[in-house]
Amino acid sequence: MSSTDAPIVKAEEVEKYFGSNHCLRKVSLEVQRGEVVCVIGPSGSGKTTFLRCINHLERIDGGRIEVNGHLIGYRTKDDGTLCEDSERNIARQRTEIGFVFQRFNLWPHKTALENIIEAPIRVRKVAGAEAVAQGEALLARVGLAEKRDAYPGRLSGGQQQRVAIARALAMRPALMLFDEPTSALDPEMIGEVLEVMQELAKEGMTMVVVSHEMGFAREAADRIVMMDDGVVVEEAPPAEFFSSPREPRTQQFLSKIL
Amino acid sequence: MHALVAALDWHLLKERIFNPNHAFAQALIRTVVIAVLAQLFGVLLGLASALFQMSRWRVLRIISYFYVLVVRGTPLIVQIFFVYYGANLLLGFDLFPRAVNFGVISIDGVVVAGTVALAVNEGAFMSEIIRAGIGAIDRGQMEAAKSVGMSYGLAMRRIVLPQAARVIVPPLGNEFNGMIKNTSLLAFIGVYEIFLDAEQGYSVTFKPVEYFLAVSFWYLVLTTIWGLVQVQIERKLGASDRAEDEGWMQRFLGITAHAHQR
Numbered sequence: 001m002s003s004t005d006a007p008i009v010k011a012e013e014v015e016k017y018f019g020s021n022h023c024l025r026k027v028s029l030e031v032q033r034g035e036v037v038c039v040i041g042p043s044g045s046g047k048t049t050f051l052r053c054i055n056h057l058e059r060i061d062g063g064r065i066e067v068n069g070h071l072i073g074y075r076t077k078d079d080g081t082l083c084e085d086s087e088r089n090i091a092r093q094r095t096e097i098g099f100v101f102q103r104f105n106l107w108p109h110k111t112a113l114e115n116i117i118e119a120p121i122r123v124r125k126v127a128g129a130e131a132v133a134q135g136e137a138l139l140a141r142v143g144l145a146e147k148r149d150a151y152p153g154r155l156s157g158g159q160q161q162r163v164a165i166a167r168a169l170a171m172r173p174a175l176m177l178f179d180e181p182t183s184a185l186d187p188e189m190i191g192e193v194l195e196v197m198q199e200l201a202k203e204g205m206t207m208v209v210v211s212h213e214m215g216f217a218r219e220a221a222d223r224i225v226m227m228d229d230g231v232v233v234e235e236a237p238p239a240e241f242f243s244s245p246r247e248p249r250t251q252q253f254l255s256k257i258l
Numbered sequence: 259m260h261a262l263v264a265a266l267d268w269h270l271l272k273e274r275i276f277n278p279n280h281a282f283a284q285a286l287i288r289t290v291v292i293a294v295l296a297q298l299f300g301v302l303l304g305l306a307s308a309l310f311q312m313s314r315w316r317v318l319r320i321i322s323y324f325y326v327l328v329v330r331g332t333p334l335i336v337q338i339f340f341v342y343y344g345a346n347l348l349l350g351f352d353l354f355p356r357a358v359n360f361g362v363i364s365i366d367g368v369v370v371a372g373t374v375a376l377a378v379n380e381g382a383f384m385s386e387i388i389r390a391g392i393g394a395i396d397r398g399q400m401e402a403a404k405s406v407g408m409s410y411g412l413a414m415r416r417i418v419l420p421q422a423a424r425v426i427v428p429p430l431g432n433e434f435n436g437m438i439k440n441t442s443l444l445a446f447i448g449v450y451e452i453f454l455d456a457e458q459g460y461s462v463t464f465k466p467v468e469y470f471l472a473v474s475f476w477y478l479v480l481t482t483i484w485g486l487v488q489v490q491i492e493r494k495l496g497a498s499d500r501a502e503d504e505g506w507m508q509r510f511l512g513i514t515a516h517a518h519q520r
Contacts, residue, residue, distance in 0.1 A: 055405060057401055057404065057405065087409055087410060088409065091404070091407050091408065091409050092407065094404060094405055094406070094407045095406070095407035097405070098405075098406075099402075099405035101398060101401070101402060101405075103398055105396070105398035105399060105401060105402035106402070107399060107402070107403075107417055107421075108421065109420050109421055109424075118406075118416065118417075119403075119406035119407060119408060122408065122412060122416060123406065123407045123408055123412070124407075164402075167402075167406065168405070168406065170406075171406050171407060
């Protein structure tokens with residue numbers, strides 16, 4: 001374990017290509033423990049790709065990412081070069097990192113509770129009764145105690161996303177990543193999901209949120225990161241970011257969405 | 259018309275259907291056991307082949323590709339002959355001796371050869387079905403499993419394959435329906451199953467119509483029973499979306515309506 005004042009996420013000059021498309025260009029970012037960082041920017045700016053790199057859902061082509069002091073996805077060989085880490089180690093690292101997907105990705109053949117307790121039981125080897133108790137508590141926390149035995153197909157989008165957040169929290173992660181968690185939702189369901197996220201932020205969870213929800217960014221974020229064309233354009237606390245953006249590209253982007 | 263009806267030996271037909279002799283009963287059991295085992299091993303072979311095909315190792319993908327190409331591209335009857343006689347002719351020894359011992363039970367070598375041939379053939383078809391089934395599952399399902407720390411194997415077993423099974427079972431039902439009937443080809447290497455039983459009966463009595471009508475009836479019984487079993491399996495797999503349930507009769511008829519594709 002690293003000391004508590006070390007950054008929980010430390011990304012240095014991350015590079016990512018999709019074929020000839022240079023998607024991330026030397027992206028660096030540090031996130032402190034307990035911090036809530038919102039990543040915004042036009043679509044295609046690489047913000048989702050960057051988020052996916054943090055738990056190695058995408059393989060990075062250059063630079064390095066550390067979470068909790070551990071290099072993500074790669075290990076250092078004896079000669080100092082990097083090679084991709086074993087599947088086991090990558091899987092273990094991911095248990096520390098919760099990920100919430102734009103399209104929820106709940107497992108449709110499992111009930112809400114089963115979705116939540118699957119990984120604690122199978123991966124963490126938590127005893128069944130204990131996992132169920134914890135799962136029920138998490139469902140209550142996201143306001144869905146009564147949906148315990150409902151299959152995802154019977155839940156609204158907002159409810160599904162809340163179950164998905166509970167599923168990620170069940171692994172007791174040190175860090176939560178949100179990939180546009182409200183973009184696939186009907187407008188009237190966005191509020192219930194943001195509420196859960198705001199609650200989480202208040203409780204001190206470290207969060208990196210890719211989102212277009214400027215209201216959430218303004219209220220819950222400690223820092224806003226603006227990305228465009230694969231680079232971090234600007235980062236600042238929300239008050240400063242929204243009132244006096246420095247970069248022309250940020251100004252241009254904000255004028256379009258506010 | 260009248261002449262045909264008069265020529266039918268109704269008594270023999272009735273006997274063959276409602277009161278089959280001991281030899282037939284044994285042949286029937288042999289037919290069922292061979293079909294079930296060949297299908298079971300075919301599914302396992304198909305699963306292995308499908309996973310090979312999705313592997314990041316090129317060698318495995320190539321092995322799977324040629325297995326499917328060759329087996330799907332040649333006649334089953336040729337494969338059966340090849341498996342039974344081929345080893346002897348090519349390698350100089352009998353791959354399947356007269357009797358193969360599995361612990362306490364001893365099985366005719368020809369039955370083992372026939373089962374192996376059917377399983378190898380079935381594996382190639384199942385490979386494609388399973389590959390398509392897995393491919394039909396959204397990539398996000400695997401990603402969600404990985405994001406909570408599951409390994410590829412665990413995610414396959416717990417998340418992807420159970421969902422793929424719902425896509426795989428209907429065509430698998432067709433496959434097994436075909437398998438039941440394909441066991442009849444083993445008559446040509448001398449496996450005493452119900453088709454060979456019928457053929458031998460007819461060659462003694464010269465009453466082909468009665469024997470082949472009766473054996474057709476028995477194939478129909480087997481495939482009908484399987485159709486009912488399949489409905490139950492599909493109902494069980496579809497537990498998470500009960501509202502779309504059409505009622506078993508409708509589904510059963512729906513299935514039998516396209517069960518003869520093979």
